[in-house]
Amino acid sequence: MLNKKQIRHCLDAFEEMFPEAECELTHSNPFELLVAVVLSAQATDALVNKVTPGLFEKYKTPEDFMAVPLEELQDDIRRIGLYRNKAKNIKKLSQTLVEEHGGEVPSTKKQLENLAGVGRKTANVVASVAFDEPAIAVDTHVERVSKRLGLSRWKDSVLEVEKTLMRKIPIEEWSVTHHRMIFFGRYHCKAQRPNCEECPLLFLCREGQKRIRKKEKQ
DNA sequence: AACTCGGGGCA
DNA sequence: TGCCCAGAGTT
Structure with a gap:
């Protein structure tokens, strides 16, 4: 599991990659x-x-x-x-x-x-x-990203992932982080072919490093 | 924890 | 074709 400094790296990277991330479902109320x-x-x-x-x-x-x-x-x-x-x-x-x-x-x-x-x-x-209530909605993207990066443990349930993220992320950043993690998961840390080669968080990501090593062997 | 619902998108 | 997707409800 990541320490406080590493978590800050993650949040900053999310912001740099997807600063404008927000809910994409069209609605007006x-x-x-x-x-x-x-x-x-x-x-x-x-x-x-x-x-x-x-x-x-x-x-x-x-x-x-x-x-x-x-x-x-x-x-x-x-x-x-x-x-x-x-x-x-x-x-x-x-x-x-x-x-x-x-x-x-x-x-x-x-x-x-x-x-x-x-x-x-x-x-x-x-x-x-x-x-505008404080909440972190854990979908498959947020769950996958959290587990790969080590923001949560692999065997955590969805509820445990949510509680861990709430504990580790400042409450005022819950909402933006939620949306940025979804974008990060959908466009970068994808389920099938994550782009680990160009990931700014590779240095702290065990899963990514594992994938890179595996690829180099082939 | 595992299973079902389910059409669309993509390889 | 086969596999996956911003889940919820039931068993």
Whole structure:
């Protein structure tokens, strides 16, 4: 596991590589963000962004989602994948918003996690992006990057990764770091072919050095 | 912890 | 073709 100085190196490198990193899901209010994040599970942002503009043109409020027949909503989001469950969840979630939150999106992680189709990751993203609550949403990118760099241990669960990052990163940097790590993971420290040769963090990355050695042997 | 849902993108 | 993707819910 990295020490404090090494962690600072990581945060600085993330900033230098992806200073403008931010949530890429197109949305103009918390409700649209919530729906977009629910839809984005196991799908790419690019794909979700192709569907949501038209979707939000048609559905503007939780009531709109409640009113439409399930089959019609499923058809509207078919291209995204996992659409059967997602359509059900969005209808159910909309009903909960209306019945328990006055039609508004709640701002706390706990309230968000109680909504259908919203797990810890989605709750963290919405709380952080829409309401500026301190949170680190651990998706596959953040998890992979954390483990490769040694910001967390290999055998850590997703929850343990989140808790470790929260412990090691200053709270005022949680949000930016979250987004920068996602960009770092998607464009640089990729799951399949990480670009270790051109990585500014190779000097402190055991996984990267291991990969380099392996490549040199071949 | 493992399994399922699932179409799209990419090699 | 085969494999992976900004996960959540159930068993």
